[in-house]
Amino acid sequence: MTESVLILGGTAEAAELARILAGDHGLRVISSLAGRTAMPRRPPGESRVGGFGGEGGLMDYLRAEAIRLVVDATHPFASRMGWNAARACAALGLPLLRLDRPAWVAGPQDRWTEVENWDEAAAHLRRTSRRAFLAAGRQELAAFVGLDGLWFLLRFAEETPPVPAPARFILIADRGPFVLAGERALLQEHAIDTIVCRNSGGTAARAKLDAAAELGLPVLMHCRPSRPEGPCAGSAQEAAAWVRATLSA
Structure with missing residues (x-):
């Protein structure tokens, strides 16, 4: 059977x-x-x-x-x-x-601020950031549309521009797993001052957090639902x- x-x-x-x-x-x-x-x-x-x-x-x-x-x-x-x-x-x-x-856990070098929703993350960015790596889902960008003074780095598996989207952004089409050296170079190339992401866990997307820790960059971490x-x-x-x-x- x-x-x-x-x-x-x-x-x-x-x-x-x-x-x-x-x-x-x-x-x-x-x-x-x-x-x-x-x-x-x-x-x-x-x-x-x-x-x-x-x-x-x-x-x-x-x-x-x-x-x-x-x-x-x-x-x-x-x-x-x-x-x-x-x-x-x-x-x-x-x-x-x-x-x-398993969820990611902050280490001694990590500068994480946990947020409960994207509106909270957007409000934080408005006060503290100019160039952010927005590692959110394609359907989760609405809260960031009104942040006209900020520039965003977006990365999705496909190059189709998201709708809605922030006013100022660049989109990179790439699929993990990502490595530390590449993530460090990406953050430095685009002069990123803040990373915004979900606590997705796993190894495929962890490297950006390790790179942020090395570079002393703050991370806005969306808690899991x-x-x-x-x-x-x-x-x-x-x-x-x-x-x-x-x-x-």
Whole structure:
């Protein structure tokens, strides 16, 4: 009998989990990708691209595909999908695991100021900055549109300009993982005086923080949003073990 597992993905951890489980006999692995990039990297196994249409649409999909369990391996800031998954799985009685990479923790050399939202970050920038590296999501720039006195460095996987966008910016199209030497050179080349980012965790985007610490630059760090209570794994290996144990129980 084939068991169907849905991975709510788009992260490196989700792709790694799909790779681990793809070779398991009798397991159908489906990765769901948000579709925010034109050519997403498709992990092993089956994949689908696009939203479900909210909690109700997700429930319909879980029923239609006879999903046995769900792993929420979405980005730490994709909180809406996380809450929809929690409610849908609870309503259908399906096991749900959150695969959540550990958050970054400030070290002795880091000059971090934690903020709860982008409006708070924008207000801080208005008082203290002239040239900022804005490492936020493409859909998260609205709070910075009115900061006409600031210049921004933006970096996304694709070169399509974001809408809305700050008045003064340069866009670099690049995809991690990034390395310390490259990030240090980037910050120096563009005379960056502040970094604004989300506490995404992981290693792919950590280098900009290490470079900031070396250069003595302040960082405005957006705290992670709340997530539903429930089982949680910190790595793809842990998540794979949970999937196998749950299916064999």
